[in-house]
Amino acid sequence: MIPLHQAISIVMESGNRTTTPEKVDFIQSLGRVLAANVSSDLNMPPFNKTAVDGYACRMADAYQELEVVEVIPAGKAPSKVINQGQCAKIMTGAMIPQGADCVLMVEDTKEISENRIAFTGKSVKSNICLLGEDIKKNDIALTKGTTIEPHHIAIMAAVGCTQPEVSAKPRVAILSTGDELVEPSIAPAMGQIRNSNGHQLIAQVIKAGGEPHYFGIIEDSEDATRAAIAKAIAENDMVLLTGGVSMGDFDFVPKIMAELGIKIHFDSIAVQPGKPTTFGTVNGKLIFGLPGNPVSSLFQFDLLVKPAIRKALGASETTPSTVKLPLGSCYKRKKTERLALIPVEINDKGEVNPVNFNGSAHIFAIANANAVALIPQGVAELQKGDFVDVRPL
Amino acid sequence: MIPLHQAISIVMESGNRTTTPEKVDFIQSLGRVLAANVSSDLNMPPFNKTAVDGYACRMADAYQELEVVEVIPAGKAPSKVINQGQCAKIMTGAMIPQGADCVLMVEDTKEISENRIAFTGKSVKSNICLLGEDIKKNDIALTKGTTIEPHHIAIMAAVGCTQPEVSAKPRVAILSTGDELVEPSIAPAMGQIRNSNGHQLIAQVIKAGGEPHYFGIIEDSEDATRAAIAKAIAENDMVLLTGGVSMGDFDFVPKIMAELGIKIHFDSIAVQPGKPTTFGTVNGKLIFGLPGNPVSSLFQFDLLVKPAIRKALGASETTPSTVKLPLGSCYKRKKTERLALIPVEINDKGEVNPVNFNGSAHIFAIANANAVALIPQGVAELQKGDFVDVRPL
Numbered sequence: 001m002i003p004l005h006q007a008i009s010i011v012m013e014s015g016n017r018t019t020t021p022e023k024v025d026f027i028q029s030l031g032r033v034l035a036a037n038v039s040s041d042l043n044m045p046p047f048n049k050t051a052v053d054g055y056a057c058r059m060a061d062a063y064q065e066l067e068v069v070e071v072i073p074a075g076k077a078p079s080k081v082i083n084q085g086q087c088a089k090i091m092t093g094a095m096i097p098q099g100a101d102c103v104l105m106v107e108d109t110k111e112i113s114e115n116r117i118a119f120t121g122k123s124v125k126s127n128i129c130l131l132g133e134d135i136k137k138n139d140i141a142l143t144k145g146t147t148i149e150p151h152h153i154a155i156m157a158a159v160g161c162t163q164p165e166v167s168a169k170p171r172v173a174i175l176s177t178g179d180e181l182v183e184p185s186i187a188p189a190m191g192q193i194r195n196s197n198g199h200q201l202i203a204q205v206i207k208a209g210g211e212p213h214y215f216g217i218i219e220d221s222e223d224a225t226r227a228a229i230a231k232a233i234a235e236n237d238m239v240l241l242t243g244g245v246s247m248g249d250f251d252f253v254p255k256i257m258a259e260l261g262i263k264i265h266f267d268s269i270a271v272q273p274g275k276p277t278t279f280g281t282v283n284g285k286l287i288f289g290l291p292g293n294p295v296s297s298l299f300q301f302d303l304l305v306k307p308a309i310r311k312a313l314g315a316s317e318t319t320p321s322t323v324k325l326p327l328g329s330c331y332k333r334k335k336t337e338r339l340a341l342i343p344v345e346i347n348d349k350g351e352v353n354p355v356n357f358n359g360s361a362h363i364f365a366i367a368n369a370n371a372v373a374l375i376p377q378g379v380a381e382l383q384k385g386d387f388v389d390v391r392p393l
Numbered sequence: 394m395i396p397l398h399q400a401i402s403i404v405m406e407s408g409n410r411t412t413t414p415e416k417v418d419f420i421q422s423l424g425r426v427l428a429a430n431v432s433s434d435l436n437m438p439p440f441n442k443t444a445v446d447g448y449a450c451r452m453a454d455a456y457q458e459l460e461v462v463e464v465i466p467a468g469k470a471p472s473k474v475i476n477q478g479q480c481a482k483i484m485t486g487a488m489i490p491q492g493a494d495c496v497l498m499v500e501d502t503k504e505i506s507e508n509r510i511a512f513t514g515k516s517v518k519s520n521i522c523l524l525g526e527d528i529k530k531n532d533i534a535l536t537k538g539t540t541i542e543p544h545h546i547a548i549m550a551a552v553g554c555t556q557p558e559v560s561a562k563p564r565v566a567i568l569s570t571g572d573e574l575v576e577p578s579i580a581p582a583m584g585q586i587r588n589s590n591g592h593q594l595i596a597q598v599i600k601a602g603g604e605p606h607y608f609g610i611i612e613d614s615e616d617a618t619r620a621a622i623a624k625a626i627a628e629n630d631m632v633l634l635t636g637g638v639s640m641g642d643f644d645f646v647p648k649i650m651a652e653l654g655i656k657i658h659f660d661s662i663a664v665q666p667g668k669p670t671t672f673g674t675v676n677g678k679l680i681f682g683l684p685g686n687p688v689s690s691l692f693q694f695d696l697l698v699k700p701a702i703r704k705a706l707g708a709s710e711t712t713p714s715t716v717k718l719p720l721g722s723c724y725k726r727k728k729t730e731r732l733a734l735i736p737v738e739i740n741d742k743g744e745v746n747p748v749n750f751n752g753s754a755h756i757f758a759i760a761n762a763n764a765v766a767l768i769p770q771g772v773a774e775l776q777k778g779d780f781v782d783v784r785p786l
Contacts, residue, residue: 026577030596044757046581073613075573077584093573093685095584135757142760149786150600151759154593154687157577158756180468180486184419184550188439191470191488200547203423207543220466292486294547323716323743350716363551364437364528366544367535393542 001268001275003377004339008304010265014281015308018237019168026156029148032166033209033313038142040159043132048096052127055109055117056100057087062124068115072097087117096128103127135159145316169211170312172305173232174201177253178243178292179220196363197242197294204301208309210238226256233260233285237312240305241278243292253289254278262287270377272338274300294363299341299372302391322374322389328353331375331382339377343369344390352390369393394661396770397732400672401697403658407674408701411630412561419549422541425559426602426706431535433552436525441489445520448502448510449493450480455517461508465490480510489521496520528552538709540602562604563705565698566625567594570646571636571685572613589756590635590687594694601699602706603631619649626653626678630705633698634671636685646682647671655680663770665731667693687756692734692765695784715767717780721746724768724775732770736762737783745783762786 002010021035050056057066066087072078078097082088087104088097096103108121135141141159142152148166156164176198184194195217205212213236218228232239241253257264262280267289269277273296278289288305290297310317328351333340343366344352352373357365374389375382382388395403414428443449450459459480465471471490475481480497481490489496501514528534534552535545541559549557569591577587588610598605606629611621625632634646650657655673660682662670666689671682681698683690703710721744726733736759737745745766750758767782768775775781 027592027595027599030599040757042581046586047584073573074571074586075584075613093571093586134755141757146760150593150596151687151691151756151762151786153596154589154691154756155760157589157592158587158687160577160580160587162578178467178486180466184553185555187553188435190440191468193439193486194551194553196547196550199420199550200543202420203543203546206420206423220468294544294551298544298547362527363544363547364433364534367539367548369544370542393544 001270002266003270004303007266007269007277007279008307011279011286011304011308012311014265014279015286015311016284017167017314018284018312019170019314021165022168023163024166026153026162026164029156029164029166030150030153031209032148033310033315034142034144034146034148034164035167035314036165037140037144038156038159038161038164040135040137040139040141041161042159043137044134044158045129045131048131049093049129050090050096050103050127051092051129052103052105053092054090054103054105054127055087056090056096056103057082058084058100059102059124059126061085061087062102062104062119065112065116065118068117070097101126101128143316145314147315147317167313167315169209170238170309171213171236172205172210172309173213173215173236173239174198174205175215175228175232175239175241176217176243177220177225177241178217181217181243183217197290197292197297200294200298201240201242201290201301204298204306205240205309208306209313209315210309222252222256225253226259229253229256229287230260233282233287236285238286238288238305238308240301241287241289242297257287257289269300270338271299272335272340274341275338277304279304295343295357295366298366298393302372302393322391324387325350325352325390326385326387327351327382328384330384333375333380336378336380340375342373342375344371344373345369346371346390346392352388394663394668395659396663397696400659400662400670401700404672404679404697404701405704407658407672408679408704409677410707411677411705412563412707414558415561416556416558419546419555419557422549422557422559423543423546424602425541426703426708427535427537427539427541427557428560428707429558430533430537431549431552431554431557433528433530433532433534434554435552436530437527437551438522438524441524442486442522443483443489443496443520444485444522445496445498446485447483447496447499447520448480449483449489449496450475451477451493452495452517452519454478454480455495455497455512458505458509458511461510463490494519494521536709538707540708540710560706560708562602563631563702564606564629565598565603565702566606566608566629566632567591567598568608568621568625568632568634569610569636570613570618570634571610574610574636576610590683590685590690593687593691594633594635594683597691597694597699598633598702601702602708603702615645615649618646619652622646622649622680623653626655626675626680629678631679631681631698631701633694634680634682635690650680650682662693663731664692665728665733667734668731670697672697688736688750688759691759691786695765695786715782715784718743718745718783719778719780720744720775721777723777726768726773729771729773733768735766735768737764737766738762739764739783739785745781
């Protein structure tokens, strides 16, 4: 049994950047991870442009009556040079005409007669955005490793990157073991239970940015299990096994893992729930034996598998994975040898309240949970208002 | 000019739950919003089952040698009744045989001879999960309005809900106005600029749970703009317009909105950036005139449009939309009449640092931003360590 932080370190040191880049349409890249920098193909602004609606003129002429020589809408190049005593009516975003070095805001002007205006404001400002002030041609607009959000799509649009290179999704095999399992569409017979864990893992893999490959419920025999695990390793970057990691007679998975040359790095973690979690590697592939209970499996995926998927994608995460929030009620436990993982609900005041929870098989308890709190080893009691480490689910 | 909180209230009071439910495969329902409660079709556990690997026996017999009468793997019904002095070897998750009222953990037993074991532990616990202890048949497992996360997929799997009813995605039209705009794949000619805003909005609509319908760049004439807006209203639940809401000659959108019978509820908000934001309604449809600058548009979507989409979906959000985090550096500004929206980066210590920012057209500045901080009206200066309201992007 090793501490959680050590388990996380072992997994992160074992994992590599495993995926190759692929090009996708920029709108489809939402949520993907950039595999290469995105550079600008132009200067931004591409020309000196006005930040306001108004009249472009020479700053030196601002306090005299001005002749309006043309109207410059956004999207059209000016046709005239601005000379002394002249100005051009100009719309926000339009190009500053040659000769002008400021724009008088339309609100600060009055029309004197047809084609003549005067400034009525107090002080003259430039109101010009200079060529290349935001970004210069060939500058890096977005860095490799960025997880693409809507504002990154805007940046891609601005620099003409309509086919960004993103990391291919790592292939993650999901194998469920246990003769008692049936698929969700089947009404369980006596002694059977639906496979909730396997489908939860499919959804977790999708959300983490991986590509799930569901191998279904593996027949509970040594040969069938060995064959399925071998195939899963051959075809995927990571393999997730659920069930089959406790001490029962039918739980031969650890034996098979050894036979397949999988080096086991740990087989239990000092957490509650989720202690019987196995991690091994073979040929650069990561193999996780996750607990059979959906709640344990949910948390162990979040703590161990998700970071490995993000690393395989080359993601440079910026948002912290845990936040410190105050407890909304007191918390007590008896045994303190392990770090406790508690499903909690963060309320709209930002307070953390544990959900009512029968144990790691009690998946229904976490319908309303939106985060998991980490209670350190040795801590038996916390008061309302004490801060705890919380990971959003 | 109205305060931001009032603008948000007006939008939220105007918006209705507009979408109809549709059935989807449960794995595909990830990220969607439940349109109906999900009930359990069974008791969970469906039978009294063991929480551990061990020997099922009568608690009264625990301290005597026991005869092993059968082996009960998970998934198979017991075939024998446990009588006095007897036990059955049993695997985690398997059904408790009739007669037994506890399970001795395998770690707390020893084999005496073939088919005979003895308890070596200190105290006997039940180790039984009772029928219906987690959920009872017809109980509500997931409530309407839940945004579906991986742990909800596990719950659906457990209760056999493979075709949940989710809210259809609200249809959101996106119209860009401005003759200076060209699409991202085109190299802008003199005086032109790429349409980053429209594509950012497409991505924001997708992320918020809506279905974007991009109308492209509308020709900058009154007739074309009127026709496009009328079509967008007819075919969609919401319409987003970008550009065309400041004071230039070619900015006739407010006039067209009035002609189309759109009731304007506000046309500016006391925020910086994002002041020229228009909101109107017609026939229960919501019409947003968003600022032409991508940074302003990004924030105004987040504050006004996203909540309207979530309401249309019937989502009961549980996670707070803002969190209070400490500033990592001091912050100053000159004008304080408006609430300031500042793009910030939350670092791995949970500190908030404003990103370097030229103004609302400076989309490149926010490549590394992962949140927006709200600095209240009247506040000119904040110190390192002061807490600010932050919304993750």
